Every structure is written in structure tokens, then in C-alpha cells.
Amino acid sequence: MSGQQRPRNTQQRRSQRVNREKKARGASMVGTRFEVEVGNIAHGGFCIARVPVGDDTRVVFVRHSLPGETAVIEITEGTEGDRFWRADAVEILTASADRVEAPCAVAGPGLCGGCDFQHVKPAAQRALKTAVVREQLLRIAKLDPADPLVANLVVEDCSGGDRELKRGLRWRTRTTFVGLPGAPGRKGLRKYRSNDVIEVDDCLITAPATADDSGLVTRTVEASAGTRDFQVASDGFWQVHPNAPRVLVDAVLEQLQPQPGEKALDLYAGVGLFAAYLAEAVGDGGKVVAIEGDAAAVQNAKRNLGMWRHASAVAGGVAEVLKEEYDEPFDLVVLDPPREGAKQAVVAQIVDRAPRAVSYVACDPAALARDVALFAEMGYRLTALRAFDLFPMTHHVECVAQFTRRDVS
Numbered sequence: 001m002s003g004q005q006r007p008r009n010t011q012q013r014r015s016q017r018v019n020r021e022k023k024a025r026g027a028s029m030v031g032t033r034f035e036v037e038v039g040n041i042a043h044g045g046f047c048i049a050r051v052p053v054g055d056d057t058r059v060v061f062v063r064h065s066l067p068g069e070t071a072v073i074e075i076t077e078g079t080e081g082d083r084f085w086r087a088d089a090v091e092i093l094t095a096s097a098d099r100v101e102a103p104c105a106v107a108g109p110g111l112c113g114g115c116d117f118q119h120v121k122p123a124a125q126r127a128l129k130t131a132v133v134r135e136q137l138l139r140i141a142k143l144d145p146a147d148p149l150v151a152n153l154v155v156e157d158c159s160g161g162d163r164e165l166k167r168g169l170r171w172r173t174r175t176t177f178v179g180l181p182g183a184p185g186r187k188g189l190r191k192y193r194s195n196d197v198i199e200v201d202d203c204l205i206t207a208p209a210t211a212d213d214s215g216l217v218t219r220t221v222e223a224s225a226g227t228r229d230f231q232v233a234s235d236g237f238w239q240v241h242p243n244a245p246r247v248l249v250d251a252v253l254e255q256l257q258p259q260p261g262e263k264a265l266d267l268y269a270g271v272g273l274f275a276a277y278l279a280e281a282v283g284d285g286g287k288v289v290a291i292e293g294d295a296a297a298v299q300n301a302k303r304n305l306g307m308w309r310h311a312s313a314v315a316g317g318v319a320e321v322l323k324e325e326y327d328e329p330f331d332l333v334v335l336d337p338p339r340e341g342a343k344q345a346v347v348a349q350i351v352d353r354a355p356r357a358v359s360y361v362a363c364d365p366a367a368l369a370r371d372v373a374l375f376a377e378m379g380y381r382l383t384a385l386r387a388f389d390l391f392p393m394t395h396h397v398e399c400v401a402q403f404t405r406r407d408v409s
């Protein structure tokens with residue numbers, strides 16, 4: 001379509017707008033190479049580098065690199081006018097002592113987008129994640145670097161001594177493969193920030209026996225507070241790392257210290273993992289309410305909590321159910337929201353119930369940091385923090401944060 005032609009439909013209008021914006025941002029930088037010194041790790045699995053552009057510098061988010069390395073990077077996204085570019089490290093000139101040969105043959109520039117840290121020793125991966133969690137808490141939640149919760153934070157190894165898990169391999173109990181276009185029967189995974197698929201016959205972070213995809217599956221959790229079975233839809237939410245349920249239940253119970261007779265909320269409850277352990281601990285003089293948005297998960301939570309009359313599972317959005325059905329005090333709250341975090345409305349609802357302790361299971365440290373700031377504004381201090389390496393080889397990290405009302409010692 002020429003510049004003079006009027007766009008005929010929304011798609012053409014959008015593509016005209018995108019072209020105009022691209023022109024304003026200058027020529028594409030994709031494919032351009034620079035030699036850089038790689039700086040700190042950032043949230044998202046890349047390191048920060050800067051390249052000179054005229055009198056200015058440009059920030060570049062570099063994958064497949066490590067802090068302190070010198071490397072040749074190749075720009076993968078960005079135009080001359082953009083404030084930052086994305087790049088892959090395509091040649092390492094001075095390697096970090098933390099660098100290893102990636103165990104996976106499809107990890108690396110332009111290949112599978114599933115892992116970020118295949119080229120990093122497992123212990124060093126945890127150190128990178130520790131740095132990211134700290135940085136988010138300092139920058140977003142404005143915590144003091146000298147605060148022992150920040151200064152002493154260490155992302156914990158969750159392999160439990162298993163040889164493959166210790167190497168960061170064979171931990172994913174669920175992986176969604178996609179069909180390889182034009183090759184029936186062959187499968188793959190998507191490239192980084194792309195819809196292109198790369199063939200992956202054997203994903204090394206995927207556990208050998210993954211769930212089949214029909215009906216219910218039984219998951220057994222052996223936590224310190226006892227062994228329990230849970231019914232989960234095979235396509236429903238369940239913690240992906242085999243040790244995650246145990247590790248998270250132990251951390252949450254350690255933070256909440258539930259007592260007989262107490263009232264507890266399990267928010268974003270899934271099939272009632274935390275609610276079940278809380279129900280046992282508070283006993284029939286107490287009360288546990290699990291709130292979950294996914295109807296199938298709620299049906300399974302009802303089954304999983306069925307043996308306790310003082311425990312119930314309720315379907316609906318957390319903010320709405322709390323407001324409409326549970327506008328009453330609770331002693332304890334555990335929440336495990338999706339990546340975007342709990343946000344203002346839910347934090348305010350939690351604080352309104354005046355719990356003596358809150359345990360917050362967070363899969364995104366930036367969202368956690370935003371919610372730490374909200375809790376602080378509303379009178380709840382961050383009083384304990386643990387972080388777990390439940391997603392080895394990727395930049396993801398799980399945190400469990402305890403908040404305590406300021407007037408509770």
C-alpha cells in the first residue's frame with residue numbers, strides 16, 4: 001500500500017501507525033555488533049551493558065552474559081531512537097568464573113527462549129537471583145540496604161540433594177510444548193520473545209514423568225506438618241517444581257505459626273494447598289476460608305478440604321469475595337497471587353481484617369516489592385523474608401514474605 005492510499009481496515013491503520021512510529025525512532029539496530037563490558041544483572045534474566053552512541057550512551061539488556069564479562073553483543077531488538085536495546089552475547093571475550101558450558105544443546109543466542117541461565121553455575125544462578133530480589137526491594141519498596149532482611153537474604157537451593165535437581169535439571173513437572181510447524185508429530189518450544197518454534201526433543205529441565213492431560217491427578221505433599229494428598233485437574237494450577245509444595249508449606253507455616261482456634265484466610269488458594277495445612281493446625285475450634293477464582297480448582301479445593309467442617313473453599317475474585325462475604329477479622333492470612341501481585345485493593349482488604357501475621361508467596365519480586373510498600377503504608381512491616389530457587393536455569397524466583405502488624409511484637 002502506498003503512502004497516499006487511505007487505510008481500508010483497522011489492521012492497515014495499525015500497520016501505518018507502526019511504520020510512522022518506526023520511522024520516527026530511526027533505523028533498526030538489529031544485527032549491529034558492539035564489544036561491551038557487561039554490568040549488573042537485572043530482573044528478567046539479562047545483564048545491563050552500555051554502548052556509546054555519538055555523545056550519548058544506550059542501555060542494552062544482554063542475554064547469555066554474566067556480570068564482569070567482556071563480550072561481543074548483537075542487537076536483537078531496537079531502533080536508533082529507542083531508549084534501550086536488547087541483545088545477545090554472541091562471543092565471550094573474557095569469561096566469568098561462574099560460566100559453564102550449557103548442558104542443553106538448544107540454549108544460547110537465537111535458540112530456545114525457555115531458559116535464561118543455562119550458561120551459569122547453579123550456585124551462581126542463585127546469587128544472581130539474590131541480587132535481583134534485593135535490588136527490587138531497595139529500588140521499589142525503598143528498604144534500607146542495611147536491613148538484615150535484605151542484607152542477609154540468600155536464595156535457597158531446593159534440590160533436596162537429588163543429583164539432577166542439584167544441576168538445575170529435570171524439575172519441571174509440566175511443560176507446554178508446541179507443534180513444530182510443517183512437521184507433524186514433532187514438537188518444540190518458542191524462541192525468546194518470538195512466536196518461532198525451535199525443535200526440542202528432550203527438554204532437559206522437564207521431569208521424565210510429566211502429568212498426562214486428562215482428568216484428575218493426585219499429588220502427595222510431604223511437609224514437616226504431615227503428608228497429605230491433593231486432587232488437582234491435570235491442566236489446573238499446581239506448583240511446578242517437585243519440591244515446591246513442601247518447601248512453601250514449611251515456609252508459610254513457619255511464618256504464620258498457626259494456633260488452635262485461630263481464623264485463617266488462604267487467598268488465591270488453588271486447590272487448597274496451604275488451607276489444608278492451616279485447617280489441621282487451627283483445629284475444629286478455628287476457621288479456614290480458601291478463596292480462588294478458578295471454578296475447577298475450587299471444586300478440587302472443596303474435595304481436598306472436605307474432611308474439615310471448619311474449612312471451606314469459595315469461588316470468586318479475592319477482592320470481591322472478601323468484601324462481600326468475609327468482612328470480619330481474621331488472625332492469619334496466606335496469599336499466593338499471580339505474577340501481577342495483590343495490589344492496592346486486596347492489600348487494603350487484608351489489612352482491614354487486622355491479621356496478626358500475613359505470609360505472602362510471591363513469584364515476581366517486583367510485584368512483591370510494590371506490595372511491600374503498600375503493606376508498609378497500611379501499618380504492616382516486612383518481618384521475615386525467604387527466597388527459593390524453584391525455577392532453576394530460568395530467572396524466576398519464589399519469595400515468601402512475612403508481614404506483621406506494627407502493634408504486634
Ligand SMILES: C[S@@+](CC[C@H](N)C(=O)[O-])C[C@H]1O[C@@H](n2cnc3c(N)ncnc32)[C@H](O)[C@@H]1O
Nearest residue numbers: 237268269270273292293294316317318336338
Ligand atoms: C500462584 S497460584 C497459587 C495457587 C495455590 N496457592 C497453590 O500453591 O497451589 C495463583 C492462583 O490464583 C488464582 N487467581 C488469580 N487471580 C485471582 C483472583 N483475582 N481471585 C482469586 N483467585 C485468583 C489462579 O487461578 C491460581 O489458582
